[in-house]
Amino acid sequence: MQQIDSVEYGLTDIQEYYANTGGLKRAAEMQRGKAVTASFVESFSNDTTPRKLEDLLRMEYRTKLLNPKWAEAMANQGSGGAYEISQRMTALMGWAGTANFKDPWVYDQAAATYALDAAMAEKLRQANPEAFRNLVGRMLEAHGRGFWQPDADQIDQLRQLYDLTDADLEGVKG
Numbered sequence: 001m002q003q004i005d006s007v008e009y010g011l012t013d014i015q016e017y018y019a020n021t022g023g024l025k026r027a028a029e030m031q032r033g034k035a036v037t038a039s040f041v042e043s044f045s046n047d048t049t050p051r052k053l054e055d056l057l058r059m060e061y062r063t064k065l066l067n068p069k070w071a072e073a074m075a076n077q078g079s080g081g082a083y084e085i086s087q088r089m090t091a092l093m094g095w096a097g098t099a100n101f102k103d104p105w106v107y108d109q110a111a112a113t114y115a116l117d118a119a120m121a122e123k124l125r126q127a128n129p130e131a132f133r134n135l136v137g138r139m140l141e142a143h144g145r146g147f148w149q150p151d152a153d154q155i156d157q158l159r160q161l162y163d164l165t166d167a168d169l170e171g172v173k174g
Contacts, residue, residue: 066109071113116158
C-alpha cells in the first residue's frame with residue numbers, strides 16, 4: 001500500500017513510482033512465486049478507499065496520455081510538452097517491466113495519437129526531436145520486449161519515424 005498525497009503528481013508522472021513501488025511489487029512476486037496486489041490511497045481527498053494499481057494506471061493513462069485535450073495541450077507547449085509526453089511513455093514501459101502493466105489498448109492509442117498521426121508526429125518531432133525519438137523508441141521497445149503486438153505496418157511506420165528523427169539528430173542528410 002502506498003499513499004498518494006499530491007494532486008500535482010500521479011503514477012505516470014515521475015519514475016519513482018514505477019521504480020520504487022513497481023520494483024517492490026516485482027521483488028515480492030519473485031520472492032513469493034506468485035502475483036501480489038499493490039494498492040494506493042489518495043489522501044488529498046475525503047475518499048481514502050484503497051485502489052488497485054492497475055485501476056489507477058488505467059484511469060491515469062485515460063485522463064492524461066490518451067486524453068485528446070491533454071495531448072493537444074502538451075503538443076502546443078512545444079519542447080516541454082513533447083518531453084512530458086515522452087516521459088509518460090517511459091513510465092508506461094517502467095510499469096510494464098516492474099508491475100506487468102501491459103494493457104495493449106494503451107499502446108495502441110498512444111501510437112495512434114502521437115506517432116501514427118502524421119500532423120501530431122511532425123509537430124512533436126519539430127518541437128523536441130529527442131523526446132519524439134524516445135517516444136517512438138519506447139513503442140518499439142514495447143514491441144521488442146513482448147509488451148505490445150502491433151501489426152507489421154505499424155512497426156514499419158514506427159521504425160521509419162525513429163530512423164528519420166535519429167538521422168535529423170545526427171545531422172545526416174538523405
